[in-house]
Amino acid sequence: MKVLVTGVDGYSGWPLALRLLAEGHEVVGLDNFATRRRVREVGSWSATPIPSFPRRLAAVQAAFGRSLTFYRGDLGNYRFVDDVLARERPDAIVHLAEQRSAPYSMIDVHHAVATQVENLTGTLHLLYAIRDRCPEAHLVKMGTMGEYGTPNVEIPEGFFEIEYRGRRDTLPFPRSAGSWYHWSKVFDSGDVMYATRIWQLRSTDVMQGVIYGIRTPEITQDALLTRFDFDETWGTALNRFIVQAILGLPITPYGKGGQTRGFIALEDSMQSLLLALRNPAKPGEYRVFNQFDAAYSVNQLAETVAAIAREFGLSPTIEHPPDPRVEAEEHFYAPQHDHLAALGYRRSRELGEVIREIFRDLRRFRRRLEAKRLQVLPRTQWRSAPPTRSPTE
Ligand code: USQ
Numbered sequence: 001m002k003v004l005v006t007g008v009d010g011y012s013g014w015p016l017a018l019r020l021l022a023e024g025h026e027v028v029g030l031d032n033f034a035t036r037r038r039v040r041e042v043g044s045w046s047a048t049p050i051p052s053f054p055r056r057l058a059a060v061q062a063a064f065g066r067s068l069t070f071y072r073g074d075l076g077n078y079r080f081v082d083d084v085l086a087r088e089r090p091d092a093i094v095h096l097a098e099q100r101s102a103p104y105s106m107i108d109v110h111h112a113v114a115t116q117v118e119n120l121t122g123t124l125h126l127l128y129a130i131r132d133r134c135p136e137a138h139l140v141k142m143g144t145m146g147e148y149g150t151p152n153v154e155i156p157e158g159f160f161e162i163e164y165r166g167r168r169d170t171l172p173f174p175r176s177a178g179s180w181y182h183w184s185k186v187f188d189s190g191d192v193m194y195a196t197r198i199w200q201l202r203s204t205d206v207m208q209g210v211i212y213g214i215r216t217p218e219i220t221q222d223a224l225l226t227r228f229d230f231d232e233t234w235g236t237a238l239n240r241f242i243v244q245a246i247l248g249l250p251i252t253p254y255g256k257g258g259q260t261r262g263f264i265a266l267e268d269s270m271q272s273l274l275l276a277l278r279n280p281a282k283p284g285e286y287r288v289f290n291q292f293d294a295a296y297s298v299n300q301l302a303e304t305v306a307a308i309a310r311e312f313g314l315s316p317t318i319e320h321p322p323d324p325r326v327e328a329e330e331h332f333y334a335p336q337h338d339h340l341a342a343l344g345y346r347r348s349r350e351l352g353e354v355i356r357e358i359f360r361d362l363r364r365f366r367r368r369l370e371a372k373r374l375q376v377l378p379r380t381q382w383r384s385a386p387p388t389r390s391p392t393e
Pocket residue numbers: 100101102103143144145146147208209210211235236237238240252253254257259260261262298323325327378
């Protein structure tokens with residue numbers, strides 16, 4: 001299968017490309033390196049050193065005896081998108097090339113607008129180019145569990161049956177996102193669903209939970225490592241908690257700490273994406289996969305990280321700063337996640353073992369963590385904003 005991975009330089013795009021190559025697929029990658037620039041914009045870096053892209057490609061060639069075809073460019077440029085799809089005509093496209101940080105989107109008006117304009121424009125450009133250049137291609141679009149928010153009822157996989165004033169229908173489950181970033185994914189979902197219907201495309205919208213971990217079996221040397229972000233803007237809560245424990249900073253579940261999310265290990269996220277690719281949607285089919293293994297509250301994450309940190313001889317503390325976000329700090333959370341299991345998905349990694357693996361890996365990069373210690377503290381506020389500044393292009 002020939003697979004185009006947009007956002008191939010990113011946290012999950014890179015290990016996905018390696019997995020696809022390992023399984024014998026032809027891989028085409030595309031990236032504009034926005035994540036590298038934007039992590040620099042907030043004064044941080046990945047804990048794992050990330051080589052330049054040419055060096056990454058050379059490492060792939062050395063490890064696999066072949067490499068991927070790479071295009072540097074921006075999904076905001078329609079001619080570029082159209083050219084790549086016309087030339088490559090992939091069998092499938094995994095679309096990961098979006099601004100992925102909720103705090104980044106909340107910095108100010110410019111970051112909110114950049115997030116929504118880029119994410120929506122890139123997806124629309126891809127949809128049109130698929131229609132015109134490779135309408136048979138299967139689009140696997142990275143969405144987020146955060147599209148649903150935290151309603152006080154069970155969350156189905158995309159659609160639900162509803163009876164209202166005596167009539168019944170199957171409709172998209174209402175979305176209630178918690179940042180401009182998460183709303184961009186909601187709007188994307190609507191666009192992918194609509195394009196699939198009018199042009200008979202094939203699409204899978206992945207409602208991805210929080211991914212954790214740095215390792216997949218293909219990452220056999222440092223030159224093949226993927227990113228590990230830990231600063232306030234780009235690091236997820238779990239990454240930040242581990243780094244806080246290592247640096248002797250308090251672990252920071254915000255507010256009451258009952259915020260509960262779905263989680264999946266990087267390795268299992270790769271397994272899920274491969275399953276979706278091997279079992280494509282039919283022409284005209286828009287399907288939704290809720291992609292996570294287990295739900296944990298941030299308090300549970302903090303306690304798990306603290307217990308494992310003690311195994312490593314550290315003395316972690318837990319503090320509860322006021323929540324900088326506007327979100328429920330205690331809530332019901334019960335999303336369904338059966339579609340991938342029906343295709344044969346089985347969880348392969350447990351949270352604790354992956355956290356231990358991360359602690360072991362990060363010991364080697366401790367100096368890189370120390371150098372960005374100040375970037376770990378929360379700054380972005382959902383309610384009030386500092387003066388505005390331009391986002392990095
Ligand atoms: N949180 C803390 N303490 C911290 C940092 C975060 O309690 O130091 C809390 C947040 O307030 C939130 C929860 O942890 O309630 C999750 O935040 P996060 O930063 O780990 O993740 P989030 O902003 O939801 O975004 C991440 C990825 C995003 C993906 C999403 C999946 O950055 O790309 O779409 O997870 S999901 O959470 O299911 O929406």
